[in-house]
Amino acid sequence: MATRLPELIRKYQDSLLAEWIAEQRAALSRKLIKESELEEQCSAFLRAVGQGASSGDLTTLDGAAWKDMKELLTTVSRTRGQAGYSPSETAMFVLSFKKPLFARLGKDLPAAEVAAEQWTATVLLDQLGLFTTEMYQRAREEVIVRQQQDMLELSTPVVKLWDGVLALPMIGTLDSARTQVVMETLLQRIVETGSAVAILDITGVPTVDTLVAQHLLKTIAAARLMGADCIISGVRPQIAQTIVHLGVDLGNVITKATLADAFALALQRTGQTVVRVAAPRRKKPKETGKDRKDHE
């Protein structure tokens, strides 16, 4: 039996549209998108249903006839997601169409056909609703992936603290991908600046497990092979406990509690000292920040 849904939707397009919009207004307590935008989306939806139904197959969304519908729903879920609607509120866009449609079916069709037509409509609208949710989720995932990439690029600065001293303030969880980036940038900067000491500051690393420790040790081993010494700084008490409990062998890696301690050691290693400017009452301001002296 051919379904009469498309025919009905076309025939009562205007009244269905009005009822549907009223329905959505009632369902959505928050007004995050414009009224005109909502109306436009709804009428586009009805047009797309008509087009999709012209393929004659209302049980599946595959096929060229539903292409417009899919594009529309993708746009709708994306804009609603950005506007701040929850997934269920976004799916409501499609699902709220059931009420006016079913009411119309009940009024217009002979009682014997109503059940069958309602089932067809439910299957179709459920599929469309699910598709909307899926698109909503995909949009969210894209955002997450983009942010991850941003974080990867942002979170690994190698700063030059002093002549021959580099610092790498690490922030956030260290995983394999990040460590790889960290390692490469650090080694590259060591070559560029000819720095003999690099300080790895892990104050911003929330937890250190065996994997993270291994990553750190690898970075340090690679730097050592190139002729630079690494100092780990910013080891918090909890992390010190974890490292020992895990049995991680930090070997002969130098660790310091704070970046300042590590910096002091680095200066000592490179044969430099920082001295206080001579007493302020002397009127000759001297900017002697550092005073090099030979290795002892």
Place this chain on the structure above:
Amino acid sequence: MTMERIPILRMGNYLLVTIQVDMHDRLAMQLQEDLTTRIAKDQARGVLIDISALDIVDSFIGRMLADIAGMSRVLDAQTVLVGMQPAVAITLVELGLSLPGVRTALDVERGMKLLEQSIDDQTFATRAHEDDGPGGES
């Protein structure tokens, strides 16, 4: 066929090796052979190996570098490896060859300084022991 060789230059008490060509296994073995002979013959106190031009290593070359350091130590010469490229360092670490017994420096200049320093230390230590008189550790 002429035998390719990596030149070994003598600078005072030290031997200087700069690897400018792609290392292949035969060449590496030849270097090992030549270097040990030269250390013994010239009574060199230190060996400086510059690998800044080396951008690919495999496990064999990595082991060869560690071996050279070990052999020199046996022959009473310090080895310093200088100018390793980041990619080479990462490869060696990933291969599990972190060359624990090898001293490293960023460039030839610093490597030379390190060599002089470590040999000074050693001489000083030896002298200190000699001052202890006979019966002291050698």
